[in-house]
Amino acid sequence: MQAILREHIEKIVPLTDDEFTFVLSHFTAKSYKKRESLIREGESVKYAYFVVSGLLKLVYNDTSGREHIVSFAMEDWWESDFQAYYTQTKASMSLQCLEDTEVFCLSFEDYRKLCSGLQKMEHFFLEKAIGGHIGSQQRILSFITANAKERYEQLLKRYPSLFQRVPKALLASYLGVSRETLSRLGRS
Amino acid sequence: MQAILREHIEKIVPLTDDEFTFVLSHFTAKSYKKRESLIREGESVKYAYFVVSGLLKLVYNDTSGREHIVSFAMEDWWESDFQAYYTQTKASMSLQCLEDTEVFCLSFEDYRKLCSGLQKMEHFFLEKAIGGHIGSQQRILSFITANAKERYEQLLKRYPSLFQRVPKALLASYLGVSRETLSRLGRS
Structure with missing residues (x-):
């Protein structure tokens, strides 16, 4: 697991062995079973999570109790x-396991210690935040400009493995279409 | 103008006079008239812009030539x-002036120089990028979960001045509704 985290960080900033030991001391490794929750609505959010293996869904439940998929997160x-x-x-x-x-x-306190203790890591998180911001802007753009078919095709092109791993009903929720529409798109 | 930039940065990181002089040396002040363009589709993007006064629209033109408002930017x-x-x-x-x-x-080259030359500024941009990421996630959430009336009310609550300053047709485009729907919402 440690090697995967190091490789992930070193795509942006190279680290010496000592630096990686320092970085790693801020993280805790955990395993969750399918359907377990990492974050529950209404409770404190202690951690940001780096996914080593598996698949998560970030969901929002509206006032009528309907579940909306905000995002998926995989390796x-x-x-x-x-x-x-x-x-x-x-x-x-x-946030739940699929x-x-x-x-x-990474707790918020450790995130702050890591940033102030090693400038490289502040740079790393800046690059990740920018990536997140750009990704979100692209998704907003697809909501404004693309129809359901185009959103489906964009998702299929970017994350083909999601279509094998995620139940159709959740994909439909992520795309903001009905399950019937999704089935029709999948056949065309 | 300089005082506004300094105040903006110092909401996140305090700067000495020397540090602000260093920061300021990376920026160029410019004035644009209503309807002028700062960024044109298909051309290079040299700068990120900090708005001192005025109002901008970021727009995406789809293949059928229809204009979609991605965001507004003001002071x-x-x-x-x-x-x-x-x-x-x-x-x-x-990106055009309303x-x-x-x-x-701030050119991309100067942004990078600023981050590597003064860790405080890397921290500043990290905080701004996180703010941008959170803002985008909230907007995605509103697209997934809220209907037009709710999106209208969220916007009115967050940015009341936009309703005085932005033509109705552009607000409708931002909200992803027809102008007729927006007029109906405005009356209710």
Whole structure:
């Protein structure tokens, strides 16, 4: 697991062995079973998670109890209710396992210590935050400009493995279409 | 203008006079007239812009030539085609003035120099990128979960001044509703 985290960070900033030992001391490794929750709506958000293996869904339950998929997170991906994490407020979303999942957990306090203790890591998180911001802007753009068919095709092109790993009903929720529409798109 | 930039940065990181002089040396002040373009689709994106006064629209033109509003930017706001800026590729969007606008321009090269020259500024940009990421996630959430009326009310609550300053047709485009729907919402 450690090698995967190191490789992930070193795509952006190279680290010496001593630096990686320092970095690693801020993380905790954890394993979760399918259907377990990492974040529950209304509770504190202690950690941001780096996914080593497995698959998570970030969901928002509206006032009528309907579940909406905000995002999926798989290997090499960071996930949290970032608003609650960075502002240290209660979760407005839930994070749950769609598969057995291994993660590295980083508490907000350790995140801050890591940034102030090693400038390279502040640079690393800046690059990740920019990536997240760009990704979100692209998704907004697809909501504004693309129809359901185009959103389906964009997702299939970017993350083909999701179509094998995620139940159709969840994919439909992520795309903001009905399950019937998704089935029709999948056949065309 | 300089005092506004300094105040903006010092909301996140305090600066000495010497540090601010160093920071300021990376920026160029510019003024644009209403309807002028700062970024044109298909061209290089040289700068990220900090808005000192005025109002900008970031727009995406789809293949049928229809204009979609991705975001507005007013005082104290940063704007660019961030994907193109950070990856140094051509713009997929355009940035235009809705009012006479004063900005500070930061080239990508100067952004990088600023981050490596002063760790405080890397921290500043990390905080801004996180803010941008959170803001985008909230907007995605509103697209998934909220209907047009709720999106209208969220926007009115967060940015009441936009309703005085932005033509109705552009607000409708931002919200992803027809102008008729927006008029109906405005009356209710």
